[in-house]
Amino acid sequence: MESSSWSPLSLLIAKCRSPSSPHCYSSAAAMAISSPEATNSSMTQNSEETLLSRPFDLQKLPHVTDYLPDLKSYINPLDNNSFYHPSDGFYLTQSDIILRQTIIDLSGSFSSSASQLAYHRAGPRKQIFFDPSSTRAAIVTCGGLCPGMNTVIRELVVGLWELYGVRQIYGVVSGYRGFYSREPIELNPKLVHHWHKRGGTALQTSRGGFDLNKIVDAIQNRGFNQVYIIGGDGTMRGAVKIFDEIRRRKLNIGVAGIPKTVDNDVGIIDRSFGFQTAVEMAQQAINAAHVEAESAVNGIGLVKLMGRSTGHIALHATLSSRDVDCCLIPETEFYLEGKGGLFEYLEKRLKENGHAVLVVAEGAGQDIIPRTEAQKQERDESGNPVFLDVGLWLKSELKNWWSRDHPNDLFTVKYIDPTYMIRAIPANATDSLYCTLLAHSAIHGVMAGYTGFVCGPINGNYAYIPLKEVAEAKNEVNVKDHKWAWVRSVTNQPDFIRK
Numbered sequence: 001m002e003s004s005s006w007s008p009l010s011l012l013i014a015k016c017r018s019p020s021s022p023h024c025y026s027s028a029a030a031m032a033i034s035s036p037e038a039t040n041s042s043m044t045q046n047s048e049e050t051l052l053s054r055p056f057d058l059q060k061l062p063h064v065t066d067y068l069p070d071l072k073s074y075i076n077p078l079d080n081n082s083f084y085h086p087s088d089g090f091y092l093t094q095s096d097i098i099l100r101q102t103i104i105d106l107s108g109s110f111s112s113s114a115s116q117l118a119y120h121r122a123g124p125r126k127q128i129f130f131d132p133s134s135t136r137a138a139i140v141t142c143g144g145l146c147p148g149m150n151t152v153i154r155e156l157v158v159g160l161w162e163l164y165g166v167r168q169i170y171g172v173v174s175g176y177r178g179f180y181s182r183e184p185i186e187l188n189p190k191l192v193h194h195w196h197k198r199g200g201t202a203l204q205t206s207r208g209g210f211d212l213n214k215i216v217d218a219i220q221n222r223g224f225n226q227v228y229i230i231g232g233d234g235t236m237r238g239a240v241k242i243f244d245e246i247r248r249r250k251l252n253i254g255v256a257g258i259p260k261t262v263d264n265d266v267g268i269i270d271r272s273f274g275f276q277t278a279v280e281m282a283q284q285a286i287n288a289a290h291v292e293a294e295s296a297v298n299g300i301g302l303v304k305l306m307g308r309s310t311g312h313i314a315l316h317a318t319l320s321s322r323d324v325d326c327c328l329i330p331e332t333e334f335y336l337e338g339k340g341g342l343f344e345y346l347e348k349r350l351k352e353n354g355h356a357v358l359v360v361a362e363g364a365g366q367d368i369i370p371r372t373e374a375q376k377q378e379r380d381e382s383g384n385p386v387f388l389d390v391g392l393w394l395k396s397e398l399k400n401w402w403s404r405d406h407p408n409d410l411f412t413v414k415y416i417d418p419t420y421m422i423r424a425i426p427a428n429a430t431d432s433l434y435c436t437l438l439a440h441s442a443i444h445g446v447m448a449g450y451t452g453f454v455c456g457p458i459n460g461n462y463a464y465i466p467l468k469e470v471a472e473a474k475n476e477v478n479v480k481d482h483k484w485a486w487v488r489s490v491t492n493q494p495d496f497i498r499k
């Protein structure tokens with residue numbers, strides 16, 4: 001990873017403009033230094049000094065001038081925007097950075113020589129490298145749906161139009177394949193005005209169809225010089241290739257990725273947009289499962305939630321609901337029969353409470369569901385493995401178990417599969433605001449000439465992160481940390497470790 005070392009923390013503190021600003025970097029640093037644990041533990045004056053002198057490992061952001069050094073720059077039109085009166089500190093500079101890690105244990109494995117990973121802070125720059133009158137922006141959505149996609153598109157259009165005066169904005173229809181197989185649609189604020197109220201993506205999306213040369217040829221031939229790519233991990237891997245090819249051809253085109261994934265499996269950023277909305281919607285399914293289970297004799301409410309390879313939705317929905325007796329996620333194995341298994345646990349719960357609620361992420365248990373050779377090979381158009389329905393399988397296993405062990409007792413399993421319902425809805429208020437900040441961050445970055453980056457919040461502050469880094473990072477549930485322990489303590493479920 002390319003990086004450049006930066007000045008010590010003291011410089012950063014000096015640069016902080018407004019102590020009350022939520023984006024003030026010094027507040028996090030100051031908190032870390034003056035927290036009670038830090039002052040009364042083994043932290044010495046020495047370790048404080050070493051912290052202050054640690055260099056920053058600032059992740060280098062690609063810029064169009066890296067390979068087109070003679071590009072002309074322009075004064076940011078926000079200078080003349082009647083809604084903004086850029087004052088001191090309004091524009092960000094190279095020295096505005098965000099630290100990846102804000103929690104540091106000064107007494108533990110702290111190494112004074114290790115540098116602090118840092119990223120450029122997102123926001124408007126004084127100088128821009130695209131003339132708004134000749135800017136031609138393309139927006140594309142790829143992969144599965146996620147609440148808030150339409151909000152991001154809307155805010156990209158409105159932001160480009162209102163903030164920078166860009167008038168040529170196009171929507172690429174139906175994902176990556178749309179670049180070379182469909183006519184783009186012209187977008188303007190009037191057209192997209194209500195889009196944030198609709199779930200899904202008004203531009204349509206698809207999986208597969210990634211043909212690098214055809215895509216970059218189409219971008220070039222259609223005269224696009226800014227490309228905004230909204231998608232998940234697969235999309236970001238594709239975006240890295242597009243950016244690399246654009247750079248190889250030395251084209252004056254900026255590429256920004258806007259991470260979208262209902263599963264929240266994209267790494268580095270705090271969380272992905274739409275995730276909170278999906279968790280909220282999942283509550284309805286869990287509530288219904290609880291009511292059904294409670295109202296039956298030996299009732300089990302079983303809810304399957306999205307989460308291809310990560311269980312964040314199931315975990316957060318479980319923690320928020322508190323009606324869940326067992327949460328199964330892809331990051332940790334489980335088994336059905338025998339000591340410490342699911343059946344033994346459910347038997348106990350049914351005896352104690354008369355009912356139980358089970359939440360399972362779609363990617364959980366895939367290793368133990370029997371499948372044919374053909375099923376093992378099945379892939380979707382993007383190459384993602386196709387899963388068997390863990391909910392249906394569990395329902396059938398639960399029924400078999402009960403009729404085998406308790407043939408004379410009543411038993412009910414109510415299976416609720418809200419899969420698409422939790423992602424095919426508009427974003428809630430929090431996610432909507434988040435989508436707006438993402439879109440504006442992306443616009444400011446691209447206008448300023450940055451390229452090959454993703455924007456997203458890191459510890460609550462919006463940053464520009466190299467695309468490649470995001471495409472390689474994965475956010476999995478850490479089943480060794482306190483959050484998973486919390487889930488287990490809320491549900492009482494076993495650890496499924498065979499003793």
Ligand SMILES: Nc1ncnc2c1ncn2[C@@H]1O[C@H](COP(=O)(O)OP(=O)(O)OP(=O)(O)O)[C@@H](O)[C@H]1O
Nearest residue numbers: 143144207208210231232233234235237238261382
């Ligand atoms: N390694 C890759 N290189 C190039 N393109 C890729 C790669 N992986 C996926 N893509 C392309 O990215 C697009 C979206 O990928 P995918 O279907 O995996 O969804 P995603 O972006 O991961 O979103 P989500 O998983 O949240 O639905 C598809 O058009 C796919 O062909």
Ligand SMILES: O=P(O)(O)OC[C@H]1O[C@](O)(CO)[C@@H](O)[C@@H]1O
Nearest residue numbers: 144145262263306307308380423
């Ligand atoms: O839209 P499709 O192809 O059915 O994809 C479903 C998948 O998309 C996601 O919603 C996001 O990756 C997963 O949770 C789920 O496995």
Ligand SMILES: [Mg+2]
Nearest residue numbers: 143232233234
């Ligand atoms: Mg994906």
